[in-house]
Amino acid sequence: MTNTTTHLATPRLAARAAQAFGRLYxxxxxxxxxxxTIVQASSKFRSVLVDPDISVEGQLLADVLDEFxxxxxxxRSILQGIVPxxxxxxxxxxxxxxxIHYLTFHVLPLDETQLNAGLLLLVxxxxxxxxxxxxxxxxxxxxxxxxxxxxxxxxxxxxLAMAGRKSTQRxxxxxxxxxxxxxxxxxxxxxxxxxxxxxxxxxxxxxxTDMTVRLARAMGISKSKIVHIRRGALLxxxxxxxVPDSILNKLDELTPQDWDIMKKHPMYAxxxxxxxxxxxxxxxxxxxxxxxxxxxxxxxxxxxxxxxxPARIFAVVDVWDALRSNRPYRGGWPxxxxxxxIRSLSGVHFDPQVVDVFFxxxxxxxxxxxxxxx
Amino acid sequence: xxxxxQKKICLLGDFAVxxxxxxxxxxxxxxxxxxxxxxGVKISRKVITRSYGQLNLLVWDMTGGEDLDTKxxxxxxxxxxxxxxxxxxxxxxxxxxxxxxxRQMRTLNPRVPxxxxxxxxxLVNERVISDEQLWSISKALGGxxxxxxxxxxxxxxxxxxxxxxDLIEEKA
Numbered sequence: 101m102t103n104t105t106t107h108l109a110t111p112r113l114a115a116r117a118a119q120a121f122g123r124l125y126x127x128x129x130x131x132x133x134x135x136x137t138i139v140q141a142s143s144k145f146r147s148v149l150v151d152p153d154i155s156v157e158g159q160l161l162a163d164v165l166d167e168f169x170x171x172x173x174x175x176r177s178i179l180q181g182i183v184p185x186x187x188x189x190x191x192x193x194x195x196x197x198x199x200i201h202y203l204t205f206h207v208l209p210l211d212e213t214q215l216n217a218g219l220l221l222l223v224x225x226x227x228x229x230x231x232x233x234x235x236x237x238x239x240x241x242x243x244x245x246x247x248x249x250x251x252x253x254x255x256x257x258x259x260l261a262m263a264g265r266k267s268t269q270r271x272x273x274x275x276x277x278x279x280x281x282x283x284x285x286x287x288x289x290x291x292x293x294x295x296x297x298x299x300x301x302x303x304x305x306x307x308x309t310d311m312t313v314r315l316a317r318a319m320g321i322s323k324s325k326i327v328h329i330r331r332g333a334l335l336x337x338x339x340x341x342x343v344p345d346s347i348l349n350k351l352d353e354l355t356p357q358d359w360d361i362m363k364k365h366p367m368y369a370x371x372x373x374x375x376x377x378x379x380x381x382x383x384x385x386x387x388x389x390x391x392x393x394x395x396x397x398x399x400x401x402x403x404x405x406x407x408x409x410p411a412r413i414f415a416v417v418d419v420w421d422a423l424r425s426n427r428p429y430r431g432g433w434p435x436x437x438x439x440x441x442i443r444s445l446s447g448v449h450f451d452p453q454v455v456d457v458f459f460x461x462x463x464x465x466x467x468x469x470x471x472x473x474x
Numbered sequence: 475x476x477x478x479x480q481k482k483i484c485l486l487g488d489f490a491v492x493x494x495x496x497x498x499x500x501x502x503x504x505x506x507x508x509x510x511x512x513x514g515v516k517i518s519r520k521v522i523t524r525s526y527g528q529l530n531l532l533v534w535d536m537t538g539g540e541d542l543d544t545k546x547x548x549x550x551x552x553x554x555x556x557x558x559x560x561x562x563x564x565x566x567x568x569x570x571x572x573x574x575x576x577r578q579m580r581t582l583n584p585r586v587p588x589x590x591x592x593x594x595x596x597l598v599n600e601r602v603i604s605d606e607q608l609w610s611i612s613k614a615l616g617g618x619x620x621x622x623x624x625x626x627x628x629x630x631x632x633x634x635x636x637x638x639x640d641l642i643e644e645k646a
Binding site: 166167169170171172173174186187188189190191192193194200202230233234237238241242244245248 | 480482489490509510511512513514515516517519532537539546549550552553554555565
């Protein structure tokens with residue numbers, strides 16, 4: 101979606117859309133009268149109609165778009181200033197080639213300063229977000245269904261194994277391995293889906309995962325726990341799946357309202373991963389990696405050792421990698437400045453003990469000719 | 475001239491209980507074994523003929539489970555004249571979401587008729603939810619009735635949709 105020009109029918113509508121979204125969208129749109137009939141519509145608006153040949157001006161909005169059937173009381177509430185807006189997200193529509201495109205409908209008052217002035221309907225193409233979200237949910241649901249089946253099979257095998265059958269014990273081990281593999285494939289799929297959406301951080305995930313695992317080993321964490329730390333690091337930003345494209349890919353500076361939404365991503369990660377028993381031990385990083393040692397982080401404002409150790413480890417690596425990497429809006433920082441910055445935040449943002457081990461590890465890496473910096 | 479009445483109904487239920495398959499069976503009379511999770515909402519329509527005239531049913535099939543936050547789900551439920559709540563007879567935890575969905579529906583429309591569908595009745599050997607459980611939850615949540623359905627075979631699918639349509643008409 102472009103953000104530099106507008107094809108809105110009148111400057112007034114364009115200004116209203118810009119005011120509502122913080123930038124101009126090239127959106128299909130329509131102006132709706134207080135009696136809920138369509139006054140005017142952009143040429144692009146026809147592309148969102150099931151039947152593009154029907155006449156829309158003068159027709160009731162709900163007769164033109166099924167999506168608004170029954171929503172008339174809400175639309176009247178907007179006109180009367182009782183509710184500020186109405187949004188219908190990710191409405192799927194079949195395309196002739198069998199694929200689905202997704203639309204999000206935004207309804208706003210045409211003039212916020214005047215009651216009953218009419219409504220502005222903007223239609224956003226949410227197909228990319230919808231497709232990625234679908235792929236993500238599909239994999240997760242399939243995994244949960246597989247988990248159900250494997251749990252049932254495992255219980256049955258355990259019962260038989262108790263009866264002392266060796267072949268059954270082998271089958272039991274195999275079922276375990278299948279389950280682990282299924283989960284690891286799912287996690288990789290999620291990470292790929294997230295990278296597709298948030299290209300700025302592409303490869304960041306793999307680099308920070310590798311370094312987090314190294315640092316966790318250096319901290320003396322056991323092998324069995326490192327499996328979960330690796331998964332957690334891979335999934336650290338999975339909650340961003342819940343952040344709208346308009347914020348995640350915004351070129352302008354985020355507004356305070358945008359930040360409020362962005363800061364919800366650890367909570368989204370928790371909501372998404374916590375129903376999956378197998379991933380519960382990996383939740384520390386996705387849920388807590390924005391907490392700070394001095395308690396000023398989010399989402400829960402945890403302090404010191406209240407923050408799980410894997411999240412404290414990851415936080416150092418995440419900032420280290422982010423600062424030394426190029427971004428569209430800035431170049432990567434020189435290594436010395438990055439390290440000075442991390443040292444300056446020891447005991448403020450970061451766990452001092454983790455920072456000490458991190459510097460020791462960096463020293464070892466730089467002196468080991470067999471280790472290459474990924 | 476016969477007036478075409480339009481009514482919106484919603485399908486609610488946990489993920490993979492077969493909501494989309496039930497809609498496809500009802501609207502297109504076909505079944506596809508492949509599971510493709512729904513994200514957001516998809517609206518289908520079917521005109522049915524009843525003794526009181528023709529009714530255009532707009533069927534809102536929405537994401538299952540907890541993947542929609544309450545605000546988004548409520549935006550989908552506005553103006554619904556009835557709802558079908560679907561569980562999977564082979565997974566007992568698919569009953570757990572019913573209470574929350576019923577509450578949300580009733581917040582918007584206290585008199586809305588709710589119908590409970592226990593799907594996948596064709597998987598006889600895998601069934602884990604009993605009729606007693608279904609009676610009990612249907613009664614507790616003020617449901618009008620429950621049906622044992624199979625989107626695969628078509629068993630009771632049309633009957634359930636038509637029964638809901640009649641209940642909506644009775645309450646209108």
